[in-house]
Amino acid sequence: MWKLVVSQGNDPWLKSTNNHMGREFWEFDPNLGTSEERAQVEQIRDEFHSNRFQLKHSSDLLMRLQFAKENPCEMKLAQVKVGSEEEITKEGVETTLRRALRFYSTLQADDGHWPGDYGGPLFLLPGLVISLSVMGTLSTILPQEHQREIRRYLYNHQNIDGGWGFHIEGGSTMLCTALNYVTLRLLGESMGDGDGAIKKARKWILDHGGATHIPSWGKLWLSVLGVYDWSGNNPLPPEIWLLPYLLPIHPVEGEIVTFELRHHAALSPNFQEDLYYPHPTIQDILWGSLHKIAEPLLMQWPFSRLRKKALNTVMQHIHYEDENTQYICLGPVSKVLNMVCCWVEDPNSEAIRLHLPRITDYLWVAEDGMKMKGYNGSQLWDVSFAVKAILATNLADEYGSTLKKAHESGLTAQVILAPGTVTCPRVDGLSPPKIIVGQYQIALQKAALLLSQMPSAIAGEAIAANQLYDAVNFLLSLQNSSGGFASYELTRSYAWMEMINPAETFGDVIIDYQYVECTSAAIQAIRSFMNYYPGYRRKEIEACVVKALEFIEGTQLPDGSWFVSSFLKILFRF
Known part of the structure; x- marks a missing residue:
C-alpha cells in the first residue's frame, strides 16, 4: 500500500534549510495494510474509474x-439539520462549525500543514518520464509501483475521444495527447493495452x-527524446543572455515562469486547439531571421x-x-529541464545526485x-x-x-538572507502555488x-516584531512605480514584449x-x-497605500467593475 510521509528526508543527498518541514512524499510498502484495507483502496479506485467522465477530480481518499x-x-x-421553514439558531451554527473544525483538524499533518492534491495539468508527467528515460534512470526513480500508478492516472484522465486535454477537465489537444501517448509507450504499454x-x-x-x-513545447520534448529532429525547432540563441541587463529583451527582465519554460518556437503548423497564442507576423519574421541568418552565423x-x-x-x-x-x-517544468541540462553537462555530477531524490516532492498519489x-x-x-x-x-x-502547529509551520518558512532583508522562495515543502513570492507573503x-x-496558550509564541518588519520591508519593495503589485515580483519590462512570446499554449507570460x-x-x-x-515606516507605508489606491482606481472599468484574473479571484476571496 501507499503511505504519505511528511517532514522527513529519505535520501542522504537531500538538502534542507528547515529540517524538511512541510515536505510531503509518497512511498510504497508492499507489507503495509490489512487485506480489508487493501480491498477498500481497490474499491475506491474502481469507483473513480467508473465515474471518471462525470467526476474528474480525485478526493484524496488514500490520504483520508x-x-x-x-x-x-x-x-x-x-x-444539525434545518428544515426549509425552520429558523437557523446560533447554537446550530456553532455546532456545525465545531463538527467541521473537528474533522478538519484530523487532516492536519503533525508538522502543522494540511497535505493535499495539487495536480490537474496533463503536460507535466511526460517531461519527467521522457527526461528519466533519456537519462537511463526511469526504472530506478520510478519503480514498478510508481509506473503502474502513473499509467492508472493517464488512463483515468483520457477523454472519450481518445485524446488528453491541457488539464483534466479540458478538451483534447495535440500537445497532451501526443506527449501522454509517448509517455505510456515509454512506460511499457503496447498497442493492445489499456482496453x-x-x-x-494513436x-x-x-x-x-x-x-x-x-x-x-511538445516539439522540444520530442526532440529531447530523439524522435523529432532539432531542425524542426526555431532556435532561441543562448547568446541573448550575454546582452546588457538594461535591454528590455534580456531574459532576466521577463517573468519567472516564462524563462522557466525555456521554449523553442515551432516551424510546423499546429493543431488549432493548441494555439492559445498564435504567432504574430513580426514573430514569424523574427524566427525566420534567427533560423536562416543568425543561427548559421x-x-x-x-x-x-x-x-x-x-551556454556557460x-x-x-x-x-x-x-x-x-x-x-x-x-x-515542475524547470525541475526536469534543469535536471536534463545538468545531466548533459555531466551525467555523474553532484548536481544530478541532488536532483534525483527531489523528484518525489512533485509526485502525489490519490x-x-x-x-x-x-x-x-x-x-x-x-x-x-x-x-x-x-x-x-x-x-x-x-x-x-x-493553531499552534499551523503557526509554527508558517513561521519556519520565513527566510532571512541578510539583516533587514527577507525573501520568500520555496522552502522545502512549504511552498505556495503559482502566485509565489509577494502574494504568499x-x-x-x-x-x-x-x-x-x-494568547500564547492557544496560538503559541507570537511572531517577533523584527520578523514582521522584514516581511513588510520585502512587501514594500514589490510595489511598482505605477502603485500596483504583480503576482511574482516587480514588473521589469514592457507589455509589447508579448509580441515575441514563443509559448503558443500560454498568453501574457513574458x-x-x-x-x-x-x-x-x-x-x-x-x-x-x-x-x-x-510607528514603523509610517510615511513610506502611507505613500504605498495612496499609490496602490490610485492604481486600483485607475484600472476601474467604465461600468464600475474591475477585470479579475480567473485564477487569482479564487485565491483572494480571503
Whole structure:
C-alpha cells in the first residue's frame, strides 16, 4: 500500500534549510495494510474509474483513509439539520462549525500543514518520464509501483475521444495527447493495452494531422527524446543572455515562469486547439531571421566562441536556481529541464545526485493514480487560509493545538538572507502555488498578525516584531512605480514584449503583470500591520497605500467593475 510521509528526508543527498518541514512524499510498502484495507483502496479506485467522465477530480481518499487511522475523529456532536421553514439558531451554527473544525483538524499533518492534491495539468508527467528515460534512470526513480500508478492516472484522465486535454477537465489537444501517448509507450504499454486506449490515442493523433502538429513545447520534448529532429525547432540563441541587463529583451527582465519554460518556437503548423497564442507576423519574421541568418552565423568562427560562453552563462543560472531552491526548482517544468541540462553537462555530477531524490516532492498519489503536482505543494497558502478561517469562527480557544502547529509551520518558512532583508522562495515543502513570492507573503503576514494577538496558550509564541518588519520591508519593495503589485515580483519590462512570446499554449507570460487583486491584498496586509505597529515606516507605508489606491482606481472599468484574473479571484476571496 501507499503511505504519505511528511517532514522527513529519505535520501542522504537531500538538502534542507528547515529540517524538511512541510515536505510531503509518497512511498510504497508492499507489507503495509490489512487485506480489508487493501480491498477498500481497490474499491475506491474502481469507483473513480467508473465515474471518471462525470467526476474528474480525485478526493484524496488514500490520504483520508490513512489520516482516519492515524488521527481518528471522535465526532460526539450530532449533525444539525434545518428544515426549509425552520429558523437557523446560533447554537446550530456553532455546532456545525465545531463538527467541521473537528474533522478538519484530523487532516492536519503533525508538522502543522494540511497535505493535499495539487495536480490537474496533463503536460507535466511526460517531461519527467521522457527526461528519466533519456537519462537511463526511469526504472530506478520510478519503480514498478510508481509506473503502474502513473499509467492508472493517464488512463483515468483520457477523454472519450481518445485524446488528453491541457488539464483534466479540458478538451483534447495535440500537445497532451501526443506527449501522454509517448509517455505510456515509454512506460511499457503496447498497442493492445489499456482496453483499446492506446489505439484510440494513436488514432486521435493521426486524425488530427499527426504528431508534427504538436506546439513548440511538445516539439522540444520530442526532440529531447530523439524522435523529432532539432531542425524542426526555431532556435532561441543562448547568446541573448550575454546582452546588457538594461535591454528590455534580456531574459532576466521577463517573468519567472516564462524563462522557466525555456521554449523553442515551432516551424510546423499546429493543431488549432493548441494555439492559445498564435504567432504574430513580426514573430514569424523574427524566427525566420534567427533560423536562416543568425543561427548559421553564430555557429561560425569567431562568433562560435560566444556560444560556449553563453551556454556557460545559462548553466550558471540553472545551477543558481537549483542551489537556491534545494534542487526543488521554481516548478515542475524547470525541475526536469534543469535536471536534463545538468545531466548533459555531466551525467555523474553532484548536481544530478541532488536532483534525483527531489523528484518525489512533485509526485502525489490519490485514487485516480500518481500525478505530478503543479508545484511541490500549496502548504503555506493552505495554512494561511485555514488559520484565518478558524479564527473567524470565534471558536479558536477550542482548537489551540491545531493553531499552534499551523503557526509554527508558517513561521519556519520565513527566510532571512541578510539583516533587514527577507525573501520568500520555496522552502522545502512549504511552498505556495503559482502566485509565489509577494502574494504568499501577504496571506501569511495577515495570518501571523492575527495569531500574534491570541494568547500564547492557544496560538503559541507570537511572531517577533523584527520578523514582521522584514516581511513588510520585502512587501514594500514589490510595489511598482505605477502603485500596483504583480503576482511574482516587480514588473521589469514592457507589455509589447508579448509580441515575441514563443509559448503558443500560454498568453501574457513574458512579463509579470500587475493585478488589482494582488494590489488590494497588499493594501489589506499593510493596513493590518499598521494597526499593530503604527510607528514603523509610517510615511513610506502611507505613500504605498495612496499609490496602490490610485492604481486600483485607475484600472476601474467604465461600468464600475474591475477585470479579475480567473485564477487569482479564487485565491483572494480571503
